[in-house]
Amino acid sequence: MKKQTIGKQSIEFERAPHILGAASIVGKKEGEGPLGKYFDKIGEEDGLFGGKSWEEAESTLQKEAVSMALAKAGLDQQQLRLIYAGDLLAQTIASSFGILGFHTPVYGLYGACSTMGEALSLASMAVAGGYGDYVAAVTSSHFATAEKEFRFPLGYGSQRPLSATWTVTGSGACILGTEGGKARITGITTGKIVDFGFKDSLNMGACMAPAACDTIAANLVDFVRSPQDYDRIITGDLGEIGQKILFDLLKEKGFDIEKQHMDCGMEIFDKETQDTHAGGSGCGCAAATFAACILPRIQKGEWKRVLFVPTGALLSKVSYNEGRSVPGIAQAVVVEHC
Amino acid sequence: MKKQTIGKQSIEFERAPHILGAASIVGKKEGEGPLGKYFDKIGEEDGLFGGKSWEEAESTLQKEAVSMALAKAGLDQQQLRLIYAGDLLAQTIASSFGILGFHTPVYGLYGACSTMGEALSLASMAVAGGYGDYVAAVTSSHFATAEKEFRFPLGYGSQRPLSATWTVTGSGACILGTEGGKARITGITTGKIVDFGFKDSLNMGACMAPAACDTIAANLVDFVRSPQDYDRIITGDLGEIGQKILFDLLKEKGFDIEKQHMDCGMEIFDKETQDTHAGGSGCGCAAATFAACILPRIQKGEWKRVLFVPTGALLSKVSYNEGRSVPGIAQAVVVEHC
Numbered sequence: 246m247k248k249q250t251i252g253k254q255s256i257e258f259e260r261a262p263h264i265l266g267a268a269s270i271v272g273k274k275e276g277e278g279p280l281g282k283y284f285d286k287i288g289e290e291d292g293l294f295g296g297k298s299w300e301e302a303e304s305t306l307q308k309e310a311v312s313m314a315l316a317k318a319g320l321d322q323q324q325l326r327l328i329y330a331g332d333l334l335a336q337t338i339a340s341s342f343g344i345l346g347f348h349t350p351v352y353g354l355y356g357a358c359s360t361m362g363e364a365l366s367l368a369s370m371a372v373a374g375g376y377g378d379y380v381a382a383v384t385s386s387h388f389a390t391a392e393k394e395f396r397f398p399l400g401y402g403s404q405r406p407l408s409a410t411w412t413v414t415g416s417g418a419c420i421l422g423t424e425g426g427k428a429r430i431t432g433i434t435t436g437k438i439v440d441f442g443f444k445d446s447l448n449m450g451a452c453m454a455p456a457a458c459d460t461i462a463a464n465l466v467d468f469v470r471s472p473q474d475y476d477r478i479i480t481g482d483l484g485e486i487g488q489k490i491l492f493d494l495l496k497e498k499g500f501d502i503e504k505q506h507m508d509c510g511m512e513i514f515d516k517e518t519q520d521t522h523a524g525g526s527g528c529g530c531a532a533a534t535f536a537a538c539i540l541p542r543i544q545k546g547e548w549k550r551v552l553f554v555p556t557g558a559l560l561s562k563v564s565y566n567e568g569r570s571v572p573g574i575a576q577a578v579v580v581e582h583c
Numbered sequence: 584m585k586k587q588t589i590g591k592q593s594i595e596f597e598r599a600p601h602i603l604g605a606a607s608i609v610g611k612k613e614g615e616g617p618l619g620k621y622f623d624k625i626g627e628e629d630g631l632f633g634g635k636s637w638e639e640a641e642s643t644l645q646k647e648a649v650s651m652a653l654a655k656a657g658l659d660q661q662q663l664r665l666i667y668a669g670d671l672l673a674q675t676i677a678s679s680f681g682i683l684g685f686h687t688p689v690y691g692l693y694g695a696c697s698t699m700g701e702a703l704s705l706a707s708m709a710v711a712g713g714y715g716d717y718v719a720a721v722t723s724s725h726f727a728t729a730e731k732e733f734r735f736p737l738g739y740g741s742q743r744p745l746s747a748t749w750t751v752t753g754s755g756a757c758i759l760g761t762e763g764g765k766a767r768i769t770g771i772t773t774g775k776i777v778d779f780g781f782k783d784s785l786n787m788g789a790c791m792a793p794a795a796c797d798t799i800a801a802n803l804v805d806f807v808r809s810p811q812d813y814d815r816i817i818t819g820d821l822g823e824i825g826q827k828i829l830f831d832l833l834k835e836k837g838f839d840i841e842k843q844h845m846d847c848g849m850e851i852f853d854k855e856t857q858d859t860h861a862g863g864s865g866c867g868c869a870a871a872t873f874a875a876c877i878l879p880r881i882q883k884g885e886w887k888r889v890l891f892v893p894t895g896a897l898l899s900k901v902s903y904n905e906g907r908s909v910p911g912i913a914q915a916v917v918v919e920h921c
Contacts (some may be wrong), residue, residue, distance in 0.1 A: 248713045250664065254688040256714050298905050326588065327773060335673030335732075336899035337693045338907075341776060345910055350592040350773030352701055353693045353912075355675045363690055368706065373713030375586045376594050395674070395900075435665060435688030438679060561674035563731075567636050569676075572683055574691075 252467025258364035261429040262372035262421045266318025267536035272414030283537035288472035306416035307343030314418040326377030357557025359395040360384045361532040362576025368431040385416035386527025408448035410526035417532030427544035432579040434464040440572035450487025453556040456573030472502040476548035481531035481555035482510030484523030509534035531555040590805025600710035600759045604656030611754030621875035641725040644754035645681030652756040666713030669698035695895025698722045699870040700914030704771040710868040719835035723754035724865025744785035746862035755870030764880035770917040772802040778910035788825025791894040794911030796832035810840040814886035819869035819893035820848030820863030847872035869893040884920045
């Protein structure tokens with residue numbers, strides 16, 4: 246057993262796991278956005294994806310994403326050894342009911358909107374450790390389930406401040422294996438929980454930016470890289486406000502990532518025409534964008550090396566109502582063309 | 584990279600991680616139960632552990648458990664590479680706020696009451712894979728936070744059916760490493776989500792028993808063992824009703840575990856005097872019982888090999904109110920004296 250730890254919080258895989266297939270499914274609004282043509286499947290106006298409730302719809306998203314990713318990887322579900330799955334809902338019910346039908350061993354995760362980074366990290370550790378030939382990572386979010394979980398009933402028609410993000414209805418899944426495909430995960434940087442004391446749940450970009458800064462800086466230090474060593478450094482859903490804070494915080498540490506930075510939340514909607522304010526968010530935002538738009542560019546070799554850093558705001562309505570702060574976390578994955 | 588997978592859903596570690604330290608903390612009621620003298624720390628009547636809310640109290644439980652486990656392992660927190668943490672609350676806030684102060688890279692988990700099995704499994708995979716020298720696994724539950732999260736406000740004084748379990752106020756943490764200590768985790772069996780269609784959230788033993796059966800049977804088949812090869816097969820919190828169902832289901836598969844079986848939920852309270860009905864439950868039940876009573880007997884060599892199988896019921900109040908079933912999951916860990 247060779248140690249693969251580098252620096253303080255990163256792993257460089259001795260045998261990097263490969264991404265064999267990935268798929269995405271999103272709601273109608275996301276399908277009408279700038280990335281619309283890249284998604285594998287787009288739902289109808291009602292957001293129900295054939296289900297009876299929004300929660301059931303979100304479960305369908307995970308089921309569809311994993312099924313499509315398996316098909317793209319040329320595998321059937323019996324070959325899948327493990328699934329790492331998560332979502333934003335209490336007790337991660339979207340995942341439980343979404344992947345129940347696969348009859349595959351599963352580990353449930355919660356890392357708020359950073360969960361796709363967590364799922365890809367743990368799936369990579371499993372494949373690289375010899376614990377499974379084929380392992381899936383999947384996360385989802387749904388605008389209507391998230392509003393119900395964290396904010397107000399949709400029927401209230403509450404006003405949203407400009408700092409608020411719009412939870413993406415969508416899911417993305419990746420199948421990892423020991424060989425094949427045109428992209429591999431060469432390393433990860435595990436995030437710490439970072440709490441700057443922000444308490445505004447409608448400005449999650451600000452709550453998550455310090456964690457994104459912490460993880461990105463740790464990655465650059467641990468791997469002895471500069472931002473230029475990445476073609477892109479892509480956060481999950483910081484949005485416009487979070488991005489500005491991230492740039493400022495990283496400059497204080499001596500890193501300028503303005504040229505490399507991209508944020509899935511800022512790409513997925515057109516803020517002028519789609520009324521989504523600071524951008525998209527949710528577990529499904531980073532996951533669907535990764536599967537639809539980031540991975541294909543790495544596979545083609547257009548980007549040689551990307552740092553993918555989904556970011557999460559660790560709050561619940563209970564912690565918020567009890568006046569607690571909103572700590573952040575960011576989980577980073579290094580994805581390279583091969 | 585040698586493959587360590589065996590059978591359909593198990594891993595046998597080439598280099599089994601060792602358990603270097605473990606600690607437990609529980610509430611006053613648990614301290615008054617049959618296992619009272621084994622816990623490291625016992626709280627006061629108010630259940631607040633010095634906090635201002637029950638959620639804050641539960642976070643304190645995790646913080647204390649990890650701190651004590653680190654001290655017992657002779658480590659300081661800077662040496663800890665990773666923490667795998669989870670709890671029962673929406674968005675696992677007990678974990679987020681509990682481990683925030685350690686400034687350690689973290690992966691958040693949700694597996695309902697099976698989470699300690701999941702945390703020990705993933706921590707083992709990390710250590711055995713060369714991803715960290717010292718890795719922690721911790722979970723918690725709290726009677727008052729759980730009642731608020733899943734059932735009714737405590738002030739209502741709702742009647743509880745005899746099939747109901749009593750959520751344990753407690754936390755248990757283990758520190759894993761590559762060598763040292765008198766116990767090691769030689770293998771794991773990852774659970775599948777099993778849904779028999781039960782819908783009674785006040786009879787969680789029945790909901791979880793099919794999953795426990797599935798994981799235990801898979802473990803016996805994958806490792807080519809019979810129940811006699813274990814000194815004990817210990818489930819998390821099936822309680823009396825779940826235990827009966829487990830025995831019946833396993834007999835249908837040709838396994839009789841009655842002589843080896845123990846259930847943390849049935850050990851932690853005295854049902855005659857403590858009015859806890861079917862037994863204890865919660866993420867903290869299996870975790871605290873493992874740290875306080877199971878691990879020490881393995882360390883002493885009284886038990887040579889134990890199958891520890893925390894069990895979880897995958898429901899939320901939303902899934903319950905929407906009429907969904909309560910699927911179960913069980914995560915198994917093989918712990919041996921060394």
